[in-house]
Amino acid sequence: MARIGVLGGIAAFALVFALLFRLHPYAMGAERITQFFITEDGYLMLTLARNLAIGLGLSVSEGTIASNGVQPLATLIYAVAFWLVDGDKLGGVSIVLGLMVVIWIMAALAVRRFAGAVLGPDDGEGSGLRAGILAWAVAALWSVGPLSVRHSMNALETGLYVLCVVLFVLVFGRIAGQARRLETGEMLTLGAMAGLAFWARNDAVFLIASLFFVRFVYGWTLAAVGFARAFWEGLVAGGVSLVIGLPWLLHNKIYFGSFVPISGTSQSHAAAIGGNLDILPAKLFETMFPMLPLPGFAETSLPVQIVLSLIVLVVWSTFLWRIWRAGHPLRLALLGYSLFGVLQCFYYGTFFGAPHFLSRYLFPLSPLLVTAAVAQLIWLAGRLRLMRLAEAGLAASILLGVALTLNLARPGQNVQGHFQVVNWVRENVPEEDWVSAVQTGTLGFWHDRTINLDGKVNPDALAALLTEGHFFNYVVQNEKIRWLADWYGMAAFGEEPRGGFRDVFEVVVADEAQNLAVLRRVTPE
Template structure:
């Protein structure tokens, strides 16, 4: 396994080296615009400004556990770039820890069934997880996704190792579920599904099933209760503003496309190409075709795999059980987000649990190639490693991959023309609000007040006495009217795709 060990070290060094890019690069990809909403909240908490995105108004547009975990990055320094660097290092370590958990789960489940040594299977699994372009994107994007992967894998791993159910392991499972809920609120579906699942466990007497199910759910509820209370007490809704701003039923073709694209992409995570190739409906059909091929291949080459898991040792059976739970959780998320979330461009991130299922299929497939000494094994693993190394080199060079348009265009535009003492508004205000004070968010992700003024943004801006707006033309027309100039907004300057408007005193 020396060959694979070397590839794994190369990948880790390549990823970790991204932590030492210069200031204008460290704030860029793979960290995304929405991460800066969370960063702003964490920074304001650290600086004693309360739970706020702008330093003045309370917000609940963030995921609490991850946000509070990164508060120390802002508490130890006033240098925003250094804080982002610290957060990125934390995410790299979390990514590596997730790969460790994933590899441990696969090693102890499939080693005997695949007739492969535990050490070999561990390194194959560790390598495949760490080299995946989709895991790379989602675990290092600056959001809570990396923590979700880690905690979900910890939940699976702990359940897998249970011999007999007792109060200790039920309490720990309840704690892990509670942490998942305060990492991302949609994990409440996992708590409900697991509650029902425990009730159906025939290996226990019904009384024990009921007690354990209630205990597990109660612990998860108690851990997440402060978050539920905070939302309802201050904002009259248990749903954070980040969810409310994108909540709504709307059956449109782009949602169908994006949900199918997310499912297909997440089932074969190593084919993610940063939306450069294999895109559109062709990409969806190609990926579903690849999934079907892998499943049929494994069915032919490894017949009765699921039955063998059921009949094998306790650890394998536990893995199969928890895999069913996670799969059902994933299906619920598919319907929830398809029906009720307008943020269809983030479906692939919201459905991250499917990515784990897809990566399991990938590992089994590549492990079979290794066991049978197929030449494809070496070429495929080398290709995966090369792809991720090229991505890191690209990120170091600042070429090919798009630089953050918000940092490159929106922020300088505002800094040049808008006085520091005046508020500027924007729908996309993550990066802008992180690097500049007095920014008013208009899409509602971190601003509950604006949600009361749906389609009445000019009235809201007038009420708040905000006379500056900077965003894309689409958002200018959405917020200021189809013709902002006729409504009294003067176009001051255009930079990149961003338009800066100012409204003179009425």
């Protein structure tokens, strides 16, 4: 019992720490609240959420540019925060911070429930470690560490999506993992959970397809409900999910010409095929072992890629093999969840750009991968009679995650990266002037008259990128743009000949130390 008490105590300590760390900006003032957790893209979502709350609809740029470059469910939730404070920016951000903490708590409890259901009444190998303790340990390991903290507190949909994914998998496992016909109510429930996951993030179509596919094959073959009945179950559940997701899909298609939000098109239109495959093994490894972040130089090393790929594949595949061989009640759900992971890896590794976001895109797999790693550790330790060592290793992993999270609070370790641009604009740009930038999440939230150039939330800029391959004509012809302000690299635009850009804009700030560049439209004499 003492062994169980030690691991349980460490898990409890880590979870309390994870809660306090996520809450600590409240004790440190407005600067910490606005700059510590919320990312550049998080501010893009908050801009649309705030404009929706104050009656400007889904829009940016002081309500003048309609946009769908967000995921809808989180945007609607965050809009409530700004509605409660009549659009006050600091007040809304403060409430959003609290909402993210609440969503993380719900997700951590869901991960604990998932891990407990996977591990069963005990670890399955007679080690004496109860699944309840292990489940809390999994939840603690999942909750600490830089990746989990950043992804669950980024003001995007990431934490909410993980919650929806885990709940969907649990409900699916309870309903669809049985060798019998599904009742109508059960089919409707599965469809509703699928629709909710889609509203959280539209790549849930991979999860929906994966889970419903494995149920169809299982129902048709092993469950012996017949082809027609298995097909009907998938048709009903899938139809319900489509009906739930249809308003968002139609909104996108009617007003923006594509079912995919413009943010997705913006990030993928110039992606090289297979452009993210070189870092995929490292990101999967870090997702499976959140207490072991890798240095950047190791991510693209071929020997490292091979070793990490083998580790992830061996742990993941042997975990699934053991689960299926044992006839685990969640075997169908875990197979579908894993197929979803394969599709995620294939799509984001092969066809999508934005390699710096790959870790976030894979984060919905973290409950599965962390649970698989812990389950395999306990199984192997049980076979080798090294349970004390395994428990010590798990406890050390949790504490290492705590230490890495603490490191984020050191000065310069978790810098938001865009407030130098916000501060310069506040101090130097007249209120009535319009500013433009490639990265307009943070700037666009704090300075309403900001026009986006990378197309994530600006359909006109995206159209220019898709048709011309650049936005320089768009900027030159949009005469209300008086300033451009962004990171230091923008200073190179001062020599850009396309569209006559260099004749229209002059560089007024090029500060590499501050990572800041500012250009101003030349006023004719």
